Amino acid sequence: MRLIAAALLIIGALAAVGFARREDRIRQQTTLAAIATELAGRPVGVHCPGFLRSLVDTRGEAGRVAFGPDGRPANHTDLAPATCSALRQLDRVDFTCIERGDCGFKEFKAAWAAHTLAHESFHLRGFQDEGIAECYALQNTAFVAERLGVPTRQAQELQAWLYKDGYPNEPEDYRSSNCYAGGPLDLRPQSALFP
Numbered sequence: 001m002r003l004i005a006a007a008l009l010i011i012g013a014l015a016a017v018g019f020a021r022r023e024d025r026i027r028q029q030t031t032l033a034a035i036a037t038e039l040a041g042r043p044v045g046v047h048c049p050g051f052l053r054s055l056v057d058t059r060g061e062a063g064r065v066a067f068g069p070d071g072r073p074a075n076h077t078d079l080a081p082a083t084c085s086a087l088r089q090l091d092r093v094d095f096t097c098i099e100r101g102d103c104g105f106k107e108f109k110a111a112w113a114a115h116t117l118a119h120e121s122f123h124l125r126g127f128q129d130e131g132i133a134e135c136y137a138l139q140n141t142a143f144v145a146e147r148l149g150v151p152t153r154q155a156q157e158l159q160a161w162l163y164k165d166g167y168p169n170e171p172e173d174y175r176s177s178n179c180y181a182g183g184p185l186d187l188r189p190q191s192a193l194f195p
């Protein structure tokens with residue numbers, strides 16, 4: 001009898017943990033969807049995989065948006081488990097290393113996750129072209145970082161850092177010859193600051 005009671009207690013505790021995790025995931029998806037919705041200019045969703053699905057994720061992409069044969073995007077993006085977990089912890093990353101110039105891969109990965117959410121948001125806005133989505137994303141990564149708790153100044157530095165050190169190393173179809181200060185893809189041509 002005591003054994004059954006103990007077993008029930010353990011099952012109850014596991015169910016409570018599972019439920020809390022699910023609640024956390026849903027709360028995070030809601031937060032991320034609000035950010036993506038602002039960048040996409042229409043109501044969109046963000047999916048983070050659950051625990052079991054994240055164990056079998058083998059696609060290796062940071063995020064994706066499906067496009068229909070008519071060239072129109074789906075109404076949500078699927079983010080990779082690593083992207084979701086980096087975004088969840090973004091406010092706990094110390095980005096003062098950017099100014100000092102001694103950031104490591106950990107900080108870069110975290111910053112890249114913020115950029116990924118911006119990138120997928122511009123796909124959701126209707127831009128299927130990787131070069132265009134990427135150029136717009138690079139100009140809105142600070143917005144994402146700030147909304148997820150990174151202080152304003154560090155969010156700006158983070159955005160400049162990715163453009164300087166991340167962008168030149170990207171595959172060719174992600175780089176656009178129109179992505180420069182005052183260029184056709186400059187979202188704030190009045191400002192000298194780019195991205």
Ligand SMILES: [Zn+2]
Nearest residue numbers: 119123130133
């Ligand atoms: Zn893309």
